[in-house]
Every structure is written in structure tokens, then in C-alpha cells.
Amino acid sequence: MLALAAGLVLLRFLPTLPPLWGVIALLSAGLLLAWPRLRLLGLLCIGFGWACLNAHWAMNDRLPASLDGRTFWLEGTVVGLPAVESRVVRFELEQIDSRHAGLPSRLRLAWYGGPSIQAGERWRVAATLKRPHGLINPQSFDYEAWLLARRIGATGTIKAGHRLQAAQGVRSVRDALRSRLMCVDAFGREGALAALVVGDSSGLTAGDWRVLQDTGTVHLMVISGQHVGMLAGLLYGAVALLSRFGLWPRRLPWLPWACGLALGGALGYAWLAGFDVPVRRACLMVAAVLLWRLRYRQLGVWMPLLCAFLVVLVLEPLAVLQPGLWLSFGAVALLAWVFRGRLGAWSGWQTLLRAQWSMALGLVPLMMALGLPVSLTAPLANLIAVPGVSLLVVPTALLGSLLLPLPWIGEGLLWLAGGLLSLLFTFLGWVSTLQPAWLLPAIPLWGWILVALGTLVSLLPTGVPLRPLGLVLLLPLFYPSPQSPAEGRAQVWMFDVGQGNALLIRTRGHALLYDAGPRFGDFDLGERVVGASLRKLGIQHLDTMLLSHADSDHAGGALAVRRMVPVARVLSGEPQRLPRTLKSEQCTAGEHWEWDGVRFTTWLWAGARNGNQASCVLLVEANGERLLLTGDIDVAAERALLRSGFDVQARWLLVPHHGSRSSSSPAFVEAVAPQAALLSRGLHNNFGHPHPSVVQRFDAIGVSLLDTAKMGAVRFELGDWSGAEGLRAERRFWREK
Template identity: 65%
Template sequence: MRTAMLALAAGLLLLRFLPQLPPVSALPFILAAGLVLLPFRWRAIGCFLCGFAWACLSAHEALDDRLSTERDGRTFWLEGTVSDLPDVRGGVVRFELVNISSRHSDLPSRLRLAWYGGPRMQAGERWRLAAKLKKPRGLVNPHSFDYEAWLLARRIGASGTIKAGERVSVAAGGPGWRDQLRQRLLAVDAQGRSGAIAALVVGDDSGLSTTDWRTLQDTGTVHLMVISGQHVGMLAGLLYGLVALLARWGIWPRRVAWLPCACSLALAGALAYGWLAGFEVPVQRALVMVALVLLWRLRYRHLGVWLPLLIALDAVLLLDPLVGLQSGFWLSFLAVALLALVFRGRLGSWSWWRALGRAQWSMALGLLPILLALGLPVSLSGPIANLFAVPLVSAVIVPLSLLGTSLLWLPGVGEPVLWVAGGLLAILFDALQWLAGWQPAWLPASLPFWAWLLVALGTLLILLPPGIPFRALGLVFLLPLLFPPIDKPAVGQAEVWLFDVGQGLAVLVRTHDHALLYDTGPRYGDFDIGERVVLPSLRTLGVSGLDLLILSHADSDHAGGASAIQRQIRAGRVVSGEPARLPASLGAEMCRSGDAWEWNGVRFTLWQSPRARDGNQSSCVLLIEASGERLLLTGDIDVDTEQLLLTSDMPLEVDWLLVPHHGSRSSSSTAFIEATGAGGALISRSLHNAFGHPHPEVLQRLHTAGARLYDTAELGAIRIRLGRFEPVLGLRTKRRFWREK
């Protein structure tokens, strides 16, 4: 039975690793073959085929529900219901819309929308909206968060922005009540931590700031501020224990069997808490396992640990196979499996403090391979932080928060309880912030598959019980973490990454021993592309420090992420065309024409207009030459600046040209394009941007000059190995079945 269940899970999970889906016409035959094999000795193969067919069919259904290419970027009038708690941050209302009706019958059934400066909205309300819709699309960079996979896992068929709208009907039923409860919690005086209480009670994280999330990530305690499986299990255990305690004290009515009541109350409480949380994957897993444990308690049948975990795994995947695309799914189930591996079968009993310590360091070590595979940061202070944060949150803060919430209907009763819970949360966050400042999260360089396998084997050996032979080899197998095998350019060559940062610019240039970053991407309020995209990409590419940071000019789309990057990876020097407009903490120097240097046989030369009148004209231009192959980075220079550059001493015949100002009509004159003679033209921009970049006239000039276009909006991040005269690599060309080309 367990073999068949494992095979079923393997078939369902295989979806995550497919470069493309098998055709729909083949799926009935795969399913039929699996069903035929089920009654025979090959039932494990049959389960695998059935799971695989069901997963692929589910993925095809989600992909077919995406916005069509013909409707991409268009505005539609539609009507729909707000499905979940709207997220309001920085004056932007973000929400998901379902039950959609429109005269265009082929619109997706679920949309993710943003309303800048929009009114207050509640879950369950029905709205009539004018929305500009876009196909699901995200930034594609080295080992970065895959937004498109996340959207598909949530079955979101399009994203968009609201132009206008009106409320058709008010919220009714459960979703509206849940939203009202969230608003009530956010209004409570909880010593500045009402947002954290709302996160623990109803699963709404909009009340947590960017600083809060950074602190939680650095200390490995993110799982404590969302409604996770341990919270659900803890609540079920408390309710069961309450009835059991009443029965032991003789208070429980003798005519009523206490055990069925205890199990029913525990399951009802867990289901209610799961509903408040929105039934996310960790909650689904916990509910299934709680139900199985309670069933075992009623039937007095020992199920073990692994069978309930397998049943929960198969149940969650069968319910929605696309959850395998989410990082939280893997972390949730692997965490439980690790605890089962560490504690099951041990001889003797451990004290609670020893068990808690063992659990924390085992989790920190055991989850390391999956964190590396998913490109997630590793918290070095996590074992210490969780040692006191887990019991405090699970055993004290969550019960107090739930108790205070349930008593809010009594005036003057629930608020003091929540005030105490908020005070404990404030103390907790102060302690976590100190730990985060002492030891922030570590994002190691990406490892090749063979090195990752060694690390995974090493962690498994270390976690095995004492006495197992060759456990000490586990420490040796972890050495790739300390000395990652990084593919560095040869002397005389340079590796250039044009990152996919949307409507902005960030270019990494790396030689054998040096690294330079040209611009840092944009920043939009609290959303910092430099911190969210550029910095993780630098870390996973093995860049631990920058010799030089060049900020072409001070506009936010080019220098918005500079402060975040300088905090994490301090550059030896910072040079800019507009140092006076940048934060003083950067210590930027003026870009000077004619400055030149050489790193590992690669030559660099700077230039800036002597007649600059604005920021764009002040852009610092960089020429890179490696073994005769040249690349020109131009910032946002305009036509007038281009004419000055043509009359300068800078050699302009290049192989690669970064098209000035993202392809704006005010740049890329015919004379400039012809003078460069570039065979490849690079454009950094976002799809359907509000500026209309690149302009059709610019594209025509490049086409006439014979330049081939390489666009981050179409290709994702672009890699050029300068000095090797070889084709470029666009990360979007790497096949993923969920990724739009």
C-alpha cells in the first residue's frame, strides 16, 4: 500500500520538473494504462501513471484558462467577486477576482488585479471594473523567484490594473465576515503589533511591513507569522486536552462519552482555524494529519508516522496537483518528514529542552538542500531564534490571540487579551531584529547538480542516529557550501548579465577576479528591485563583492536599488553621472571621461557628456572590450548626447549596443546606430510599459542597420560571454511548461 501511495505521489510531483506537457490527446491513454495496471502486481506503476495523467490534465486546464495573446494588454469592462482578503500597501489595493462575467466570454476565471489609489474593498463584494489585463508574466533572472509558476499554482489567468470601477453589491456570507474580523483586529490597540495578530488569526500579512518580513526571513521565523501546520495542530491539541482534563477532574458529564466529544471538538476547531487561514497548503496538510490522528485515537489503531504523512501528501496533491510549483509545499512536507526521521525510533526519552534544540538544528540542517534547490536564503541565526520563538508563539501568543479574538464581542474583555499578545509580539520582534542585525540570512552561490547531491547526502548522513557508519563523511560532503565551484570567465574574457528588472536597468560585468555592476534596477515605494531581484542574482552567481558600482545617473529606474545593494554587498567605489542627486551614504564619485583601466585582460573606458543639462544627458557611458569583442553601455543618453559622443575620442565600433534610454524615440539616432555598427542590440524594459518603449521608429532604424534585437521583456535575463564571440543566452528560452515565451 505504501509503495503504491509513494508511486502516486511521484507521478503527481513529476509535473514540477517537466519542460513541456504531453499533448492532451495522449493523457486518456496514459490514464487508461494506469487503471488497467491497478488490479495487478504492477499497481505501483499504475498509480504513478494515474497520478501523472491527473497532474498533466490539471496543468492543461490551468494553462487553457490564461488570457489569450490577442487580448494581452487590452482594457475590458467586467464584473466579478473579490475572492480573498484584499492586500492594501502603499496606497495600492491588490486583490483576486473570481466569478467573472463579461461580454467577452473567453476571459480567465481568476484575475489578480491592482488598483492604485483605489477605495477600500472587502472580500465577498461584487464590483464592476474597467481593467487593463496582461498575460501572466514575471521577471526571469538567475535562480530568482518564479512569479509565473506562482501565478499558475494559484490558477490566476491574468494580472491587470484597474482604470475605473463601482461596487455592485456589498460583502455577504463567510468571506465578508472574515474581512470584517480582519478590520476589527487591525483596529485593536495591540502595542503596534495588530498587523501580526491579524496574520496569526486570519492569515492576513498586509499588516506586516517590509522590515518585518526581512527580519523574519533573516531569522528563519517566517513560518511563525503565517498560520502554519504547527498552529493548527497546537489548537487541536489544546481543545482535545481541555476535554480530557475535564474528564480526568470529574467535571465532564458521565452520561456523555468524553473521547468522541474531544475528537470532534479538536477537529472542528482545526477546521475553523483552517478556514480563517484560507486553507493554504501547510494548513491542508495539517488538517489531514490531525483528522487521521483523531481517527486513530477513536479506533485505537496505530497508524505510525509515515502513513498519515503519505495520506496527507497524496490528498493535497490530488486536490490540486499544481501546489507542487510552490516552495511552501516542499518546505512544509519536508519539515514534517525531517522531524519524523529525527525523532522516530529513538531509544529513551528526551527532556523538552533537548528535544526542542534537536528539532531546531535538525531542521536548519535538513532543509538546507531544498533551500539551495529553490534558491531561497538560509538563516544562520534560525536555530537560535526558533529555540525561543517557537514555544513563545505556539504555546502563548497564538492561544492568547485566538482567545482575545473570540472575546471581542464582549466589551472590554477581548481587547486587553490582545493587548498582552501584542506586547509579547513586540518583545519578540525586538529580539528577532537584534538577531537579524547580528547575522542576516545567507544566500549561497548556486551549486551544480553534482555538488548539490553531495550536500544533500552530507546532510542525510549527519542526521542519521549515532552509531551509523560513515556519519563523519557528512561534514566532508558539505564542503561545496564553503568552497562553491564557480564558473569564472577566463583571462581576457568577461561574463555580462543584463538582468530582467522590468522598466529599468542593471548589468553585471564579471572578469576572472573582478566584478562591476552598472545600475541597480528600479525601486517602487517599498518594492526594491535591487534588493528583491539584483542582489539575489548576484549572490547565486557567486558574486560576494563588487569592485565598482557605476550608477549611470540618479533616476530611480537606474539607481533605485543602489542603497539596498550597497548595504549587502559593499562596492569598493561608486561612480555616477549625478553623484549629487544620490544618497550621501553611497559616497558616489563623479564619472570622468577618459578614465580607463584593465581587469584580467579586459579593458574598461568611461565617458560623460561635457554639456549635460539634465539627468539623462549626464549618463555615464561605459565601453568594455574583451579579446576584441566590444560592448557599449549607454544609460539614458539622448540624440544630442549621442552627437557629442560621435565627436569624442571614444572608439564606437562595437559588437553589442545597449540601446539608449530603453529604446526611447528621443535616442538611438540613425547616425549613432550606424557608427556603432553593432550586430546585437540590447533593450532592457518591461512588457506593455507606459512609455511605449521601444519606439517603432527606433526598431526600424535598428532593423535597417542589420542589428539583431535582444529584449529582456521577451528573453528574460540575457547572458553574453564577451570575448568568445558566441550566441547570447536568454533565460526565458529555457523550457518550463508554465512559462510564456
């Protein structure tokens, strides 16, 4: 079983998939090696081959490159629960039918200003489809891996469409219940109720998610093993209690009935939640525990856990790409490690305290490996939130949903559950002010191994002699390896923020951020990408945040960045258009300073007539190597810059205005004479950036274009006179080439 599991897990770490003939050979070899002496190797090959075969099927079901960016008329059935966010309707389509061959079998679409859409409906739409593509940064959500794990072959935006068939089937029942929940009076917590009952978290605001992340309670608002397991436990406990007091019918054996009702309740809850992969995983774990309790207690705890893990991966090998798989099984394994085989009995509160302390410390290595933030206040928050949600909110909300057909009773229970949630979020909001979530800086592999060993040793029973050694092994957490450049050098990161701009210039002891990424409604890349990447790179504070101008694609993420990383000074070409809370100073022409042997100089056109022309230009020089950052200046501002006598010659040039046709004039490009041009833009953006004439202009003089849409985040060392590299070059089999 361990050999088979190891083969299935190997898929997660592949840079590229073996060819299909190699996969068939692996499976054949596994079957041939089935005799006893080589069965471990055979099972390893079978697991690895089965995982790779599923990955091939999912990759081959992606939109072909030849169809990328094209618009098609197609028909499909809405699956899952459509989400409405800032007037954007997002949903998934299956059972695709189109005159065009090669379309994927599952699509994720967005309809800006679209009509109300319900699960189970069938639509005919005109959609512009795109291959799966995500932002790649030192720290960001791996969108492409998430899409592949859900077997989504393309994303797209809808231009027009009409409904072919009304909602029908079991999918429509969930959607109708979700709509009903959103209409009840629940102290403004209707979105949280929908998240707990039907698994739809789109009703939670960005502020809610921030509070949940800072307090380590995200798992409470996402239907997971905890919710499913707790409901099963309540049903099992109710039957056991009735039997103990003689209230259960004697002709019905209580243990089989308790296990059966618990499993039935778990499956019913899973159906309400949509039977997504995390919920299926939870049901399998509950089934394994109940079967263990009913028949196989002699096997111990680890065998049922391993069985559930294997069944999950055999049914869906791509689940290894989802962090939830590792966190859920890791949490259960950790609890088994902490509580199994202890002498003596603990009280309820001692058990809860021990569990929270163990989870807070024991999951740190997993959170580090998955790139997830660690909440230092999680033990305090979960001490109240876990029993409150599991024992009070979820049962009340489920019972209220079940009794909605009865006037007053169902709505009254939901009102009560909403009140409890309101109190909970008030408490969590207070806890979140104590300490935000901690995104640990990157540490080398040997440091991670020491931390993992340290957590396991620290969680051993009290009497183990070497237990205090575990605390010593945790030291790499607090003393990460330095990543600062040498004196007279500057480390430059151009983050992949889509249609926006954000660059980090880091010297030996200082850091400057040029622009802070875009913000579109609640979707703030300053928080999700820029601030998170700064923390991952070990940036404790910013000496200067220079916002070229006030447009949202350059300054939209500034407030979020400052909330996550302290900023000593804010400069901008348009301080009057920025929020007052930023306390921005006016950028001026000719201001210069030096940090650790690296020189910085600014320029601003006094005659600017619009925001783009008012962009603050920054020249950075290290060891004779120069970088020119230009914001969104246009041809007129470029001419003014050249007439001012400012020495613009530089080896690296940030392409003005994302490659717009109105910028990068021949005279300006000739004066700068760059060897490499940095281009920050979104793939398939609505502005057509970069314009073909601009690309041709750089190609004609042999300048390489470093494009975040194709390379991900770009990094290089200024002052070393070396080349640049993009994070997309770090191969993962699920990433688009």
C-alpha cells in the same frame, strides 16, 4: 501510494505539457494496467495523467494572447482579503461576467489610488488585462508558477469601476474581523496580528519581512501547519489533562472528544485564514495525525504522512509548484526521521534544541533546490520565537478575536498579544544584525546529492558508526564550483528587472555592477532580484557599482544591493542626487582601468542639462570584443559622444533609454554598428518602450534585439565572440512562450 505520489510529483519537472490526447491516453493506460502485476506502473500513469490534466485546465483558462494588453468592462466578486500597499489596492476576482468571451475565471487586479474594497463585494470595472508574466533571473520569485498554482488566468490594472453589490457571505466576516484587528491598540503590531488571525500579511512592512527572512522565522507570520497543528495540540492536550485529573465527564470518552475538538479547532482556524492551499494542507495533515492517534497507530508515522501528501496532491495537483508544499511536508518528514525510534526520553528543552538543530541543517538541501535563503541564526531565533508565538501569541490573539464583542476583554487580550509580538520583533531585530540570510551559490547536481545525503547521515542517532561521514559530505556547501570566466574574458548578465536597468560584468577576479535596478515604494528590485542574483552567482563583493545616473529605475536598488553585497567603490554620473550613505564618486570622461585582461573606459558629457544626459557611459573590451553601456542618454548626448572622438564601435550595445523615441539616433546606431542590441524594459510599460521607430531602425540593419521582457535575464561571454541566451529559453510548462 508511492507510485501514485511519484506520478503526481512528476508535473513539477516538466519542460512542456504532453498534448491533451496524450494525457487521455495516459489515464486510459493507467486504468488498463490496474491488475496486480502492473499496478505500480498503472498508478504512476494515473497520477501523472491527472496532474497533467489539471495543468491543461489551468493553462487553458489563461487570457488568450490575442486579448493581451486590452481593456475590458467586466463584473466579478471579490475573493480573499484585498491588500493595500502604498495606495495600491490589490485583490482577486471570481465569477467573472463580461460581454467578451475567453476571459479567465479568476483575475488578480491592482487599482492605483482605488477606493476601499471588501471581500464579498461585487464590482463592475474597466480593467486592462495581461497574460501571466514574471521576471526570470538566476534568483527570483517565480511569479508565473505562483499564479498558475492559484489558477489565476490574468493580471491587470483597473481604470475605473463601481460597486454593484455590498459585501455579503462568510467572506465579508473575515474582512470585517481584519478591519477590526487593524483598529486595536497592539503596540504597532496590528499587521502581525492580522497575519496570525486571518492570514492577511499585507500589514507587515518590507523591514518586517527582511527581519523574518534573516532570522528564518517567516513561517511564524504565515498561517501554516505549525499554527494549525499547535492549536489542535493545545485543544487535544486540554481534554487529555482534564481527563487525567478526573475533571472530564466520564460519560464522554475523552480520546474521541479530544480528537474531534482538535480537528474542529483546526478547521475553525483554517476558516479564519481563508482555507488557502497551505491551510488546507495543514488541516489534512492534522486530520491524518488525529485519525492515526484514534485508530491506526499500528501503521506507524510514515503512512499518515504519505496519505496526507496524496490527498493534497489529488485535490490540487498544481500545489507541487508551491515551495510551501515541499517545506511543510519536508519539515514533518524530517522531524519523524529525527525523533522516530530513538531510545530513551528527552526533556522539553532537549527536544526543542534537537528540533531546531535538525530543521536548520535538514532543510538546507530543500532550501537550495527551491532557491530560498538559509538563515544561520534560525536555530537561535526559533528557539525563542516558536514556543512564544505558538503557545502565547496565537492562543491569546485567537481568544481576543473571539471575545471582541465583550468590551475591554477582547481588546485587552489583543493588546497583550501585540505587546508580545513587539517584544518578539525587537528580539528578532537584534538576532538579524548578527548574520543576514545566506543565499547559497548554485552547485552542480552531484554536489547537491552529496549535501542531501550528508544532512540525512548527520541526523542519524548518535550510535551509528558512519555518522561523522555526514559532515564530510557537506563540504560542497563551502566550496562551490567556480563560475568565473577565463583570463581576458568577461561574463555579462543583463538582469530582468522590468522597467529598469542592471547589468553585471564579471572578470576572473573582479565584478562590476552597472545600475542596480528600480525601486517603487517598498517594492525594491535591488533586494528582490539584483542582490539575490549576485549572491546566487557566487559574487562575494563588488569592486565597483557604477550607477549611470540617479533616476529610480537605475539607482533605486543601490542601497539594497550594497546591504546584501559589500561594494568597494560607487561611481555615478549624478553623485549629488544619490543618498549620501552611498558615498558615490563622480564619473569622469576618459577614466580607464583593466581587470584580468579586460579593459573598462568611462565617458560623461560635461554639458549635460538633465539627468538622462548626465548618464555615465561605460565601454568594456575583452579580447577585441566590445560592449557599450549607455544609460539613458538622449540624441543630444549621443551627438556629443560622437563629437568627443570616443570610439563607440561595439559588437554589443545597451539600447539607450530603454528604446525611447528620444534616443538611438540613426547616426549613433550607424557609428556603433552593433551586431546585437540589449534592451532592458518592462512588458506593457507605461512609456511605450521600445518605440516602434527604434525597433524598425535596428531591424533595418539586421541587429538582433535581446529583450528582457521576452527573454528574461540575458547572459553571454564577452571575449568569446559567441552568442547570448535568455533564461526564458530554459523551458518550464507554466512560462509564457
